[in-house]
Amino acid sequence: MKTLQFDNKDTVHAIGLGTWKATGNKVKQAVKDALYAGYRHIDTAAVYGNEVEIGEALAEVFAEGSIFREDVFVTSKLWNDAHKEGQVIPALQDSLSKLKLDYLDLYLVHWPVAFKNGVNFPQKPSDYYSLEEVPLIETWKQMETAKDSGMTRHIGVSNFSKKKLQELVSNAKTKPEMNQVELHPLLQQRDLVDYCAQENIFVTAYSPLGSGDRSEAMKGEDEPNLFEIETIQNIARKHNASIGQVLINWHTQRGTAVIPKSTSEEHIRENFKAARIELDDSDLKEIESLDRGQRFITGTFFEEPSKGYVDIYDEA
Ligand SMILES: NC(=O)C1=CN([C@@H]2O[C@H](COP(=O)(O)OP(=O)(O)OC[C@H]3O[C@@H](n4cnc5c(N)ncnc54)[C@H](OP(=O)(O)O)[C@@H]3O)[C@@H](O)[C@H]2O)C=CC1
Numbered sequence: 175m176k177t178l179q180f181d182n183k184d185t186v187h188a189i190g191l192g193t194w195k196a197t198g199n200k201v202k203q204a205v206k207d208a209l210y211a212g213y214r215h216i217d218t219a220a221v222y223g224n225e226v227e228i229g230e231a232l233a234e235v236f237a238e239g240s241i242f243r244e245d246v247f248v249t250s251k252l253w254n255d256a257h258k259e260g261q262v263i264p265a266l267q268d269s270l271s272k273l274k275l276d277y278l279d280l281y282l283v284h285w286p287v288a289f290k291n292g293v294n295f296p297q298k299p300s301d302y303y304s305l306e307e308v309p310l311i312e313t314w315k316q317m318e319t320a321k322d323s324g325m326t327r328h329i330g331v332s333n334f335s336k337k338k339l340q341e342l343v344s345n346a347k348t349k350p351e352m353n354q355v356e357l358h359p360l361l362q363q364r365d366l367v368d369y370c371a372q373e374n375i376f377v378t379a380y381s382p383l384g385s386g387d388r389s390e391a392m393k394g395e396d397e398p399n400l401f402e403i404e405t406i407q408n409i410a411r412k413h414n415a416s417i418g419q420v421l422i423n424w425h426t427q428r429g430t431a432v433i434p435k436s437t438s439e440e441h442i443r444e445n446f447k448a449a450r451i452e453l454d455d456s457d458l459k460e461i462e463s464l465d466r467g468q469r470f471i472t473g474t475f476f477e478e479p480s481k482g483y484v485d486i487y488d489e490a
């Protein structure tokens with residue numbers, strides 16, 4: 175399995191398990207299945223509402239005695255309602271106690287947007303803080319404290335544009351070590367990925383399979399299906415691999431991490447084995463030509479245009 179190596183020599187498997195939309199016993203079993211299949215990288219977030227079950231799965235597997243805490247890389251994320259001064263450490267403490275862990279491997283600022291405390295999903299303009307009221311650097315300084323205190327070994331961000339990263343990098347004591355963003359052949363974000371490489375910021379690809387299990391309300395009109403792209407189907411056939419494996423492998427060859435979500439034991443195993451294939455130059459060229467700026471997760475959900483609060487992707 176390819177790994178990414180941090181400055182302090184900690185490593186993370188390039189293929190991890192995503193857990194959004196996976197709850198209850200299903201996510202608990204999925205985490206166990208993943209660990210037994212060889213995964214050592216689990217992605218969750220406070221807002222996914224599954225940290226307790228993931229914590230139970232980890233505790234039960236660790237108690238069996240053949241996989242240890244230090245073998246597994248656990249990521250969680252700060253929700254948007256705890257960005258303000260004094261709120262980050264308690265939010266991280268809450269994630270740690272739900273996960274039954276003494277430390278996280280990676281803690282991410284989930285979105286570059288701040289809500290009032292207790293707001294999960296904003297309903298009205300007064301649910302937001304503007305970035306002037308709660309600047310990202312104020313949140314980031316608390317992330318730095320979290321790292322310095324040992325509550326998390328690494329800190330990073332998610333859904334940050336190049337512009338927002340540049341601002342953070344020029345004002346931060348500790349640079350973000352990771353940016354977790356949506357990436358797949360229809361959304362390659364080359365400029366952002368190149369900038370991160372240049373700044374030694376690792377990248378993790380989310381929704382690599384097109385996030386087909388989102389609720390209908392979260393889906394856009396006429397969304398494409400990554401499993402139906404002919405180019406990818408042909409490459410899969412050529413390598414005697416599944417379409418999912420090609421979609422996953424592309425990221426590891428690109429040098430990023432990738433976190434496909436699954437609660438199916440079969441898919442969990444299949445996705446991990448994506449590491450075994452090797453795409454060649456002509457495959458990579460063909461995939462490169464598929465880029466078309468297609469987002470499945472649109473942060474416009476969190477924008478508040480009437481107040482001009484947030485431009486999530488800085489693409490306007
Ligand atoms: N930082 C952020 O803002 C975000 C982070 N994420 C993270 O990224 C992870 C992955 O993204 P997500 O949006 O969940 O979606 P994915 O792109 O990983 O797609 C998940 C869907 O693909 C299916 N699937 C998994 N493996 C296969 C396979 N081999 N063949 C066919 N279908 C398959 C799953 O079904 P089944 O379970 O039945 O296998 C599920 O329906 C999240 O779970 C979360 O951890 C996601 C969105 C935003």
Ligand SMILES: O=C1CO[C@H](CO)[C@@H](O)[C@@H]1O
Binds near residue numbers: 194219221471
């Ligand atoms: O990680 C994610 C998935 O869940 C959230 C929505 O419910 C998203 O906001 C977020 O990006």
